[in-house]
Amino acid sequence: NAGVTQTPKFQVLKTGQSMTLQCAQDMNHNSMYWYRQDPGMGLRLIYYSASEGTTDKGEVPNGYNVSRLNKREFSLRLESAAPSQTSVYFCASQAFFRTGLYEQYFGPGTRLTVT
Amino acid sequence: DAKTTQPNSMESNEEEPVHLPCNHSTISGTDYIHWYRQLPSQGPEYVIHGLTSNVNNRMASLAIAEDRKSSTLILHRATLRDAAVYYCILLHGNKLVFGAGTILRVKS
Numbered sequence: 001n002a003g004v005t006q007t008p009k010f011q012v013l014k015t016g017q018s019m020t021l022q023c024a025q026d027m028n029h030n031s032m033y034w035y036r037q038d039p040g041m042g043l044r045l046i047y048y049s050a051s052e053g054t055t056d057k058g059e060v061p062n063g064y065n066v067s068r069l070n071k072r073e074f075s076l077r078l079e080s081a082a083p084s085q086t087s088v089y090f091c092a093s094q095a096f097f098r099t100g101l102y103e104q105y106f107g108p109g110t111r112l113t114v115t
Numbered sequence: 116d117a118k119t120t121q122p123n124s125m126e127s128n129e130e131e132p133v134h135l136p137c138n139h140s141t142i143s144g145t146d147y148i149h150w151y152r153q154l155p156s157q158g159p160e161y162v163i164h165g166l167t168s169n170v171n172n173r174m175a176s177l178a179i180a181e182d183r184k185s186s187t188l189i190l191h192r193a194t195l196r197d198a199a200v201y202y203c204i205l206l207h208g209n210k211l212v213f214g215a216g217t218i219l220r221v222k223s
Contacts, residue, residue: 004158031209042202042213043159050209058210090158094209102149102206106158 002026004107006091012113013081021076021110023091031094032074033058033104034066036087043090049074081114088112119203124218127193135188135217137203142183147206150177150188152199153216159202162188193221 007022025032030051035043035058045058049068063085065077078085088111092104120138127133139148150162163170163177165186170177176189190197202216 033210035213040215042215043211044213045210048210059212092158096209102147102209102211103161104151104159104211106160109156109158 004091004093004105006089006107006110008110009108010111012115013078014115015082017081018077018079019081020078021089021091021112022073023075023107024073025091025093025105026072027093027095027105028071029093029095029105030071031096032068033092033094034064034074034076035090035092036060036085037090037109038087046076046089078112081112083114086112086114119205119214121201121203121214121217123215124220126220126222127190129195129221129223130192133190133193133197133219133221135190135201135203135219136185137187138185139203139205140184142205148177148179148183148186149204149206149211150175151202151204151211151213152197153202154196154199159213162201164206193219195221195223197221 004025033048034046037043044060047066049055052071055066067075088109090109091107094104149164151159153159165177178187198221200216204211
């Protein structure tokens with residue numbers, strides 16, 4: 001199992017450019033998440049998808065759109081990048097167990113710089 | 116979302132136990148306590164979780180106060196590879212809400 005994969009690993013954009021961050025998981029999980037992490041801070045939830053065909057806003061959705069393409073893939077799009085979106089972006093998928101465990105598996109992250 | 120409070124940083128010597136505290140005085144009866152850690156330049160990884168009873172797994176132990184207003188993550192023998200940011204998270208619903216966490220430094 002590859003787990004959660006993300007592409008690209010690094011990206012530099014100019015202000016106003018657009019791009020899509022790709023995420024895929026091979027664990028057959030229903031739920032997938034996009035977070036951003038700014039230096040010295042914890043992760044903040046941008047969007048999540050509880051199941052295929054559904055998406056919901058998280059804490060910081062402005063400036064982003066998402067697509068749950070199928071059960072495996074969940075992409076994050078920046079339509080017009082701004083310097084404030086310089087961050088590390090993590091994708092995660094979640095397994096739920098009746099014991100109350102919501103174990104999220106994280107990808108390696110995409111380091112995005114907007115100049 | 117219920118909040119957690121953790122020290123900004125802690126330091127430990129290699130091979131010694133480490134006790135990482137977390138306060139969660141507003142915890143509700145159905146909130147599970149989860150711990151994740153984030154190694155340098157990696158995504159977070161699950162460590163342990165619990166509801167009321169103390170829990171052990173291969174990575175750590177979780178001690179939960181009787182009133183559930185605090186908990187402690189215990190690493191029994193810290194190694195250099197345990198240097199990371201440790202997050203204490205209350206899970207209510209299906210979203211994890213990360214705080215700033217505790218930076219654990221391990222000295223050789």
